[in-house]
Amino acid sequence: MPPNAAEIVAPGVHRIRVGRGDTENAFLVEGDDGFTLVDVGWASAPAVITDALAALGDRPTAVRRIMVTHAHPDHVRGLATMRELTGAEVLIHHADAAWLRAGRVPTGGRSGAVGSTLDRLPFMRWTPVTPDRTLDDGELVEGSGLRVVHTPGHTAGHVALHHEPTRTLLIGDAAFHLRGLGLGPATLAHDPDTRPDALAALPTDVAAVGFAHGAPLTGDAVGAFHDFVRATGRSSTS
Template sequence: MAHPPAIELAPGAWRIPTVGSAQVNSFAFVDDDGSVTLVDTGLTSAPPRIVAGLAAMGKHPSDVTRIVLTHAHPDHGGGAAEMARQTGAPVAVHSDDVPYAEQGRSPRQDRSTPAGRVFARLPGGRFPPVPVGESLTDGQVLDVAGGVRVVATPGHSPGHISLLHATTRLLITGDAIFNVLGVRLSPRPLCSDYRMCRRTAHVLAELDYELVGFTHGPEIRHGGREAIRSYLARTVDADTPE
């Protein structure tokens, strides 16, 4: 069965699956004037699926006026250069990930464990470099769909962000938290600083939301905050490795 090219999460907020039904997701916010803000752009192979998702929403690449990356990894920024070319929209990234987006490479991975050192030696982590038009900061509220707040959640990458849309009580976690075989933190070898990732994930427990969109895994439509709070409460102290 074919997967829907776009799934409406709330009025004006959509998930666009770019790998499988929810293995890798992009998101889109639609403003009252019809303009679109795209969040994450998947792998380099993702743009056709993003364009199909936009079409399912009744939108065209020309409607996209901003592209926001939660962080500079190939499965989130791989399609950014192509989508920027098709849309003419500027790309926005947290200031600490700007150099990586512009160089088209992932930040160095956490080498504090043997698995991390192995992952760090593997080829990959490259994607088409993309000029960054806007450098984001923690707490910044983007003029998008009534206001989208930038929430710094570094650790998965130095400048990793999550996004909170207060109007619909929607949280987009980026890779701070996955929903793959249940709610969980990013695997340690994929992080630039796993201990920091564990600490900053707890920021998400204190925000006000109901609906959660994950860039890896399906959304939680009801009780999302409680699901994340419950998971974080079950983990050991943020400074202690699992």
């Protein structure tokens, strides 16, 4: 497979490796009116995504909307360029919209000193982007087949996206699949103690899981994700 080709996760759901190996992913989702792009990546990602679209026989303008799981630089540093190339509308949860417009994670946006120190570095800033509209928990985004699941913790406005036609869950950074399944470094999260509650809010009847960081889980391997959620997630009443 060419390095910039789109890899099928489920029918109509394509993974694009926008970083080295399995470290960083974006997703293209086929819909009623074209593609929905879920996340972008660093500044180099738009070139990788347009190559993947070309491999699918499409131009950048086939992307009708860009849905951002959260406003962290490794997901949005290439967003302004991608919006310019595609003309797509940008959607993000309302709790992260101010961060996206500011072009940076604000002071106090991370729980730990390491994360806060990183956010002061120039390469962690991005070109400010004003979203075309904001997302709400439970919303089914017209034309995309994606339902919004608000999963705060990594950021206040973090969302997972459930592709209902294929029962594919695109989880952003609500969980990582690097050297096993985990919640990721607490220092990089806004409110790490709420992340297990967010996992408990995820739909359980899923056939595939796509991660922003790590290889997707499909087929029988999805059972490992279900086990992880049961072991790690908790309801707000527990």
